[in-house]
Amino acid sequence: MAEAQHEVPETRVLAIASHVTSGYVGNTMATFCMQVLGCEVSAIHTVNYSNHVGYKRVKGRKSTSEEIAELYDGLKDAGLNKFDVMLSGYCPSAAIVEEVGRIARERKFQSTTCPGSFFWVLDPVMGDNGRIYVAEDTVPAYRSLLRDADLILPNQFEAELLSEVKIHDLATMNQAITKLHQAHRVPNVLITSIRLPPTQVSTPTTASEDQSTSAKLSVIGSTATSDMKPRLFRITVPALPVFFSGTGDMFAAILVARLRQAAQEADVLNKPNWRSDDDVAGPDLPLAKAVEKVLASMQAILKDTAQHYESTIRKYDSETELNEGTGEDAENDKYVERHLRLTRAAEVRVVRNAKALLNPPDLDSFKAHAVNVESDVEQESR
Amino acid sequence: MAEAQHEVPETRVLAIASHVTSGYVGNTMATFCMQVLGCEVSAIHTVNYSNHVGYKRVKGRKSTSEEIAELYDGLKDAGLNKFDVMLSGYCPSAAIVEEVGRIARERKFQSTTCPGSFFWVLDPVMGDNGRIYVAEDTVPAYRSLLRDADLILPNQFEAELLSEVKIHDLATMNQAITKLHQAHRVPNVLITSIRLPPTQVSTPTTASEDQSTSAKLSVIGSTATSDMKPRLFRITVPALPVFFSGTGDMFAAILVARLRQAAQEADVLNKPNWRSDDDVAGPDLPLAKAVEKVLASMQAILKDTAQHYESTIRKYDSETELNEGTGEDAENDKYVERHLRLTRAAEVRVVRNAKALLNPPDLDSFKAHAVNVESDVEQESR
Numbered sequence A, B: 001m002a003e004a005q006h007e008v009p010e011t012r013v014l015a016i017a018s019h020v021t022s023g024y025v026g027n028t029m030a031t032f033c034m035q036v037l038g039c040e041v042s043a044i045h046t047v048n049y050s051n052h053v054g055y056k057r058v059k060g061r062k063s064t065s066e067e068i069a070e071l072y073d074g075l076k077d078a079g080l081n082k083f084d085v086m087l088s089g090y091c092p093s094a095a096i097v098e099e100v101g102r103i104a105r106e107r108k109f110q111s112t113t114c115p116g117s118f119f120w121v122l123d124p125v126m127g128d129n130g131r132i133y134v135a136e137d138t139v140p141a142y143r144s145l146l147r148d149a150d151l152i153l154p155n156q157f158e159a160e161l162l163s164e165v166k167i168h169d170l171a172t173m174n175q176a177i178t179k180l181h182q183a184h185r186v187p188n189v190l191i192t193s194i195r196l197p198p199t200q201v202s203t204p205t206t207a208s209e210d211q212s213t214s215a216k217l218s219v220i221g222s223t224a225t226s227d228m229k230p231r232l233f234r235i236t237v238p239a240l241p242v243f244f245s246g247t248g249d250m251f252a253a254i255l256v257a258r259l260r261q262a263a264q265e266a267d268v269l270n271k272p273n274w275r276s277d278d279d280v281a282g283p284d285l286p287l288a289k290a291v292e293k294v295l296a297s298m299q300a301i302l303k304d305t306a307q308h309y310e311s312t313i314r315k316y317d318s319e320t321e322l323n324e325g326t327g328e329d330a331e332n333d334k335y336v337e338r339h340l341r342l343t344r345a346a347e348v349r350v351v352r353n354a355k356a357l358l359n360p361p362d363l364d365s366f367k368a369h370a371v372n373v374e375s376d377v378e379q380e381s382r
Helices: A026-036 A065-077 A094-110 A138-148 A156-163 A170-182 A247-265 A286-321 A327-345 A351-358 B026-036 B065-077 B094-110 B138-148 B156-163 B170-182 B247-265 B286-321 B327-345 B351-358
Strands: A012-020 A040-049 A060-062 A085-088 A119-122 A188-194 A216-223 A232-238 A369-372 B012-020 B040-049 B060-062 B085-088 B119-122 B188-194 B216-223 B232-238 B369-372
Touching: A012 A026, A012 A094, A012 A247, A026 A040, A026 A247, A026 A351, A026 B026, A026 B351, A040 A065, A040 B040, A040 B065, A060 B065, A065 A094, A065 B040, A065 B060, A085 A094, A085 A247, A094 A119, A094 A138, A119 A138, A119 A247, A138 A156, A156 A170, A156 A188, A170 A188, A170 A216, A188 A247, A188 A286, A216 A286, A232 A286, A247 A286, A286 A327, A286 A351, A351 B026, A351 B040, B012 B026, B012 B094, B012 B247, B026 B040, B026 B247, B026 B351, B040 B065, B065 B094, B085 B094, B085 B247, B094 B119, B094 B138, B119 B138, B119 B247, B138 B156, B156 B170, B156 B188, B170 B188, B170 B216, B188 B247, B188 B286, B216 B286, B232 B286, B247 B286, B286 B327, B286 B351
Parallel strands: A012 A040, A012 A085, A085 A119, B012 B040, B012 B085, B085 B119
Antiparallel strands: A040 A060, A188 A216, A216 A232, A232 A369, B040 B060, B188 B216, B216 B232, B232 B369
């Protein structure tokens, strides 16, 4: 049988992130997403846990930086360390952040004669919503790696930590991205989970849409021009009412595949950092095209997960009402049990929705727009 | 978006086997195959290696039985240990074999009031072609687990080790399977990689087929009747000229998904061991139906892999001929380098052929046939 046609060119990815036995975060999420899109994924696990920490009960162990190094050396010895892309995610210690940087620099150095042949996507997992959830020394460790990354994927809070610019409007967002391009030499930046005040992120709405209840999330990205000026684009999506773990890993993984596809389509795979010529506007960048597809796939999968979550919880609550214990212990058990069930129900239903990865539905609703920083008003046309 | 339609019912699988960073064996193979078919897979890794041992260069570490136990306990604490199926593969020590047995028995015990709700597929990975490649004490450890397994997947050599019957024709094959059913109480048995003398495995061939050059491989399976008599079926496939690592794991993984589908279609999911009524003949068993699909998918994927392998090697050999070193060291380096390249080229191209998992091509060529042990001649019709 001839190989089935794939949109994404064959891509060898080294994925360094966490592994969980049950559920979908870290490499457990990322590996499947990239494989479905046709990528050959080599996964090195930074932790090996039973489940993600959101359950508040978890067993397993962290890897040591020596174990990460040993696995990579094993690949090297067997001639298996030629990768097109490296995707690095959660690292449980600054030592592992540094080991990840060492591996990336080695690959980078070996690809210097062949620009674009190795591309490092760095997801600097440090925290969210103003709270750091890694060791404090991880922050400077990530900062020192930035100049070797081809693309970074911080959320708004992580972008603040890395750039040391407090982001509260489009102007400060632009400052942060500019600093990441110019001071830290990161050619491609994509900031996720942006929650700016409503006037900053409004999109044209129809009369029937209730602006006050339809929360939105934005991503803003940029590929620097040859003189390291930002070229911004923005995509806004409806926020879903449930918190899902692993969505950052899902975003990164789908983006790896879609960005390589878009870079090939734009014929920039052999340019340094897959950077487009200066005359390409923000919303026309391969990065923008790729993110459109990523968000369309994710929105479909997360919507299905939210429906599953809500029906599971309704069922659970109606069953347990009939069946209540008494006393403080029973109350506490009930609380814990409900938390575990809710957390499980919120596991992203990526496996049962693999088709939405392959065929991002309703793609037209996820168009990238230009961002006009000066007027603080979004341009509605491209 | 509504969830896409799946042939395979939603199935929660606990998969306990090896993990490699690069390539496709053990859980690295099995997880992807089952996920593509829609299963929710929870993977516990018995080893964590850079690549499979066929490269003759490998780094990484084995898990301890305590680590396996800890991860399973973590799942239990978080209420994540409800599985429909457990698939266990390579275990690097007898202690891990025993831990796997402990986990299976615990799940089994908890499902006693609900027959068929937990199904253990045991792949007793011990060796092949007359050679044991695990610690010797693993063999009795596996033997003592058999009575709790719902389905075992030994190759011919492993079936001999477990049954203590030397298999050299269909009659001894039948003896071995009968012993596994009756003395070891295994209700479902599937023996892979059978190489019996040509007269024993011949299938009707067309005049144009050259019998002498077209090697064949058989699988023979059976689901015991209520009085533990075997009901044999057999499927024969063309053997491919290349050795691929991970095909046993691939077989087991696809079978998990297809068997649950077939058991649902035959309405036996709530019967003990998914066993069919006594009036169902061997080739009509859910196990036979499932194996037909497994072999059709695998044949397509392995054919594509063989093509890729051969073109890679032709290219490699023509390039290195132009570029030869001299002396003994150069010869040795060349030999090692070629071995690594060949081994890499033989990695199963499962990711780029995921469609063949979903849609087994040419299914009619993989029909299960009855086996007539007495006359030692295969029945050609079903």
